[in-house]
Amino acid sequence: MKITTADLKQDRQWRAMIGMSEKQFYTLFDAFTKAYFDTYHATLSQRKVEVNIKYCLQNEEELLLFTLMSLKLGLTYDALGVACGMSASNAVRNQKIGLAVLATALDNLEVMPKRKLLTIEDFNALFGEHKDLFMDATEQRIQRPQDNEFQKQTYSGKKTNTLKAMIITHFLKTIPYISHCYEGKRHDFSLLKNEFNKEKPWFNDFNIHLDLGYLGFLNEYSCQNLFIPHKKSKNKPLSENQKEENKQLSSKRVIVEHSFASLKRFRILSDRLRLHRIDFYDDIIGVCAGLWNFYLAK
Numbered sequence: 001m002k003i004t005t006a007d008l009k010q011d012r013q014w015r016a017m018i019g020m021s022e023k024q025f026y027t028l029f030d031a032f033t034k035a036y037f038d039t040y041h042a043t044l045s046q047r048k049v050e051v052n053i054k055y056c057l058q059n060e061e062e063l064l065l066f067t068l069m070s071l072k073l074g075l076t077y078d079a080l081g082v083a084c085g086m087s088a089s090n091a092v093r094n095q096k097i098g099l100a101v102l103a104t105a106l107d108n109l110e111v112m113p114k115r116k117l118l119t120i121e122d123f124n125a126l127f128g129e130h131k132d133l134f135m136d137a138t139e140q141r142i143q144r145p146q147d148n149e150f151q152k153q154t155y156s157g158k159k160t161n162t163l164k165a166m167i168i169t170h171f172l173k174t175i176p177y178i179s180h181c182y183e184g185k186r187h188d189f190s191l192l193k194n195e196f197n198k199e200k201p202w203f204n205d206f207n208i209h210l211d212l213g214y215l216g217f218l219n220e221y222s223c224q225n226l227f228i229p230h231k232k233s234k235n236k237p238l239s240e241n242q243k244e245e246n247k248q249l250s251s252k253r254v255i256v257e258h259s260f261a262s263l264k265r266f267r268i269l270s271d272r273l274r275l276h277r278i279d280f281y282d283d284i285i286g287v288c289a290g291l292w293n294f295y296l297a298k
Helices: 011-018 022-040 044-051 060-073 077-084 088-108 120-127 148-154 188-195 240-264 278-297
Strands: 132-141 162-169 207-209 225-227
Touching: 011 022, 011 060, 022 044, 022 060, 022 088, 022 278, 060 077, 060 088, 060 278, 077 088, 088 278, 132 188, 132 240, 162 188, 162 240, 162 278, 207 240, 225 240, 240 278
Parallel strands: 132 207, 207 225
Antiparallel strands: 132 162
């Protein structure tokens, strides 16, 4: 590969290229190497000899570096291939392999977010010690789909085509839970109801912090305390006390915005998405959330 770890000589360069420090990279590298061997029952070098073809990537270190760069820089596959000395098709294949191994490594390190919670016991085990939960949905613009029906489903209230996912976080700013991806037309509250069956007491023991996209929450769910801003209208302007309360709530809810910003550190999740496979994008957003959790833990 054209770019190697030897080219990254300063901490600023490490963070600019892969979103973490050199020390964090090599901590992750140990888990990545083990995950690769567990997946393929051989090292990358051994597999390269076995198939007797010329590999663009020589070892697990280069594969991890390539995978993190592909997420942090968000380049097209053609540009990524030129930067790393491989064809666009090889860039696609190597990213797919790297993401799968990286997801396994992060899971082994216990920093991957949960994507689906089926029982109250699972929910309490994940959030039990954190009584204040912040929930919101994050959106990303995508290229306008050619399929007319799918185009309608992804057209959101922001007048563009998007995909969205719901995040639940807490005061530590990690992302313990992120839903699978939905089309942008789906309302944030509808997404919540799809993920959490309202017949179950998911939030009974928690303080829930929401924005105005979740008005009517208490009509569907119960919780210990609900913190949601006052809504102003043309005929009912907010009082000074209500404005102050909204300001206080916003100062706390900024936690979830920090979590969203942590995902947007990876430009593959902040630029207009050029992938056409939603399932692959779903894998990417999960791994990026896991990388943020790893970043905070290490």
